[in-house]
Amino acid sequence: MTTQPPFLRPDSTGDLGDPRFPNRLAMLAAAAAVVIGVLLVRLWFLQVVSSAQYERRASANQVRTINLAAPRGAIMARDGTVLVRNRPTDDVIARPQDFKGRGGQISERGRQVLARLATRLGQTPWSFQSRVITALKKNPYEDAVLLRQADRTTVNYLAERQRDFPGIGLKQAYLRSYPEGAMAAQVLGDVQPIFAEDFKAYIKRGYVGDERVGKSGLESSYESYLAGTPGSQQVQVDAAGQVVGAGLVSATPPITGNTLRTSIDMPTQRALQNGIARQMARNGAPGGAGVAIDPSTGEILGVASLPAYDPAVIQDATRRPGPVRAIRRDPRNPFLDRAISGQYPVGSTFKPITAIAANASGVASPSEIIDCPAKLELFGQTFGNFRFQKFAPLSLPKALEVSCDTYFYELARRFYERSNNSSTGSSQETIIQDWARAFGLGSVAGIDVGGESHGLVPDWRWKKSVFANSVEPSDKFWKPGDTVNLSVGQGDFLATPLQMAVAYAAIANGGRVVTPTLAKAIVAPNGSVVRNFDAGRTSRVVTVGGKELTPELLDPIRQGLYQVANAPEGTGYGVFGKLPDGAKLAGKTGTAQVRKANTEDHSWFVGYAPANAPRIAVAVVIENAGTGASFAAPVVCETVAAYLRLDLKANPEYCGAGGQSN
């Protein structure tokens, strides 16, 4: 028996049997002492020796970097009217590192938190989990947005119960709001969260990743100016992610984005957009579009595409998906920007280009008197005038004034016969097409928003490639009827309202094709101009084979266009005839036939004013409405009046209702 501590001495245990018992009890006591000792030593090491290390670890748990979204810059009209501004909103976010589990998965606790949150917010737990898992893969230190634009109730609920949802937080973000509603909606463009597939590209450009970025229109084109610089904040938080006390450790405030000032003139924009809407409503036209530009600079003064929509509903789509779904399902496709992407046959508004081509190539001269019969037999086909009207033989200006189709058919015949191939009946003549292209048709005008269409200037090469597989061999060739159709803007020819506005601007400005732009200046939050787009505008001279638009070529056209609006027989006289001196307009009606049976023609009008010193060029099309004079022309008149600041309310006679000629 070994020596024992006194308390183990079996003084009163009597005959409890085994003499080995005290010995074994002592061993048990020794084991207990060792256990207590080891625990104390380990505790000493943790809490005293390496305490600093764990303190650091603990504070790493406690300081959290919060990215602060930067408000985007506003988009303004020419006069400072705000078109797009910011609306603060709260997003529900998850801090991915708080959900980190094994092998890129979410920890058990995290799963529970997300499940509870999902139930509360009426979402599926899986959608939240997948977002957190994606974020863990990308960068666990960036917040993952679970729900954008939380409503008031959700925000209050989460703000009060942060402790119940560790790793979940609220974060201020900015949505776009649109004080002018649907005005110029399509060109303003959309701001949306970065798509997963674009994430890496944006990170490379210095984005944090949770920004809302411009996805289309001006928002996208001028993203680099509009997007501000996000700030960040290091705050002390407790474990639930709740900020402790004042909490702020350090902060870099976000920098607001620059403002984009556009060239849009609000009265012009309103007159254009409201006018199109009103004309569409008259006979239920499915769509319409218009562009107003400054013919000397290319600045867009107004741009409208209808049906339009209030872009605010897209910003609200996460919360109220209904309206957006309705827009998306609308067969008229309100998202399509008809002003720059809508491709239409343009009808008689094309005639000035045919005339210029004829005069420049010597096929005809402006003063030559040509017959204007009700119909013309050409190449075994009959081509008639609009409503088989007939006029006394006329010169070019008068032909434009009354919009005599047979005059231009005759020009077409001359073009065709210059160069037909007698064996196939085909022609490789492209003089009309060359001039059309010189006016910017058939290629994008280069406006500073995406999505522009090329339009189509058809020629024999185009026919050859498009109909290469056609069973009918003659389809592959450019036939006389094609030239006849093209001469009056029909057939396969297509152009956008923007292209037509630019083409007429070239007639107005003496022969330069301007580059249309919406941006006028970038202005910093402090008011200083970061970039002025007025300097460095480009334009291109209209030229075909070295031949430019001399006054000899242009003047008869301008004269004709003036007569359209101001001569009593002019097709636009009923609308424009009463415009006051100094605001006289020159332009052309167009009634473009649509191939679909039982469908009304597209109503076109393109013009510029004042006729002697043009300051504005406008192109308007109303789809399937009727004649150019009755639907498109009144819109052009009101738009011009608005830009020239004519008081239409006091002088309603300035713009007439329009007649029934083409």
Add this chain to the structure above:
Amino acid sequence: MGFGVIVVGAATRDDIVGQPNFYLFRQLTYGLAGIVAIFLAMAIDLHRVARYAWVLFGALCGAVVAVLAIGSSVRGSTRWIDLGVFQLQPSEIGKVAMILVLSAVAVERSAQVGTWRFTLLMVGVTAPPAGIVFAQPDLGTALVYFAILGAVLFLTCVPWSHLVTIGATIFAVALGILVVLPSVGVQVLKPYQYERLVAFTNASDNRSDSGYQLYESQTAIGSGGAIGRGIDGANQTRGFLPERQTDFVFASASEMFGFVGASLLILAYGVILWRGLRIISRAPSRLEQLVGVGIVTMFGFQVMVNIGMTMGIMPITGIPLPLMSYGGSQTLTSMIAVGILLGIGQTRGTPAAGARRWR
């Protein structure tokens, strides 16, 4: 004399657990019930109980089986029977039952001590309830049962050869479960159990579920420093530490009260063990001695494994810290055990009188 120590333990316990008042009041209720339980347990006549040892054994086995059949599950484990007011965890109370049964059997068969027949009988009595508890699954409590068995065998003075044989067998089985069988594709342990058992070897590299618990636990303890962050400053505990009021309650206490508080707590357990051993050494009979040994072992083993795991020197098993961890069954069990121990202390010197009192 041991009573004062227990009161200290109880008081500290209430300090720690009282974060949200829900737990505070519930645990306070359990504590008060526990104090009543102490006095009731002190009055228990162990010799009388010992006569019904086999009944007790049957009840124990029945209860743990019943849990498997009708019990309610929490996080994948079925350990509780819903009694309406609170969820009874029979395997906890079972610890005390196990102690009483093993001690009674050992005394009853004291003539056979030293034979393999006796040793195997003891193992045979322990294995069924322990096995069922293991299947709940509750590895920790099953281990406590075996620890009690080991201590009781040890102090019935079973020959060393037997102890070594049993020890070697357990080692071989453990090796088989942890290393050999998984390597041939047979998983005896639940994946999480295996993971927790091995996670303590590399806590900081392994900040995922099981490593995560340990990582946060050590962070909480370490950040407590020498004097602690106080009840209000215990940020780690409140947000990052999992199971902060149950299995990792020691980490909570350590962050709040630092080395000063935590070491006093460990020392307090040392004092309980010391007083327990002292009571054992003066116990009136073999039965009281063995019951005392079982209780002291139960305490000591749980303290070792629980505190050890929070500091990363023991594998993580779901063993509560006696008198500290939140939980009704656990608290009552610990206090009943304390009561029994105190009862043994009271009957010191008058074994016959004590034994006769209730006859």
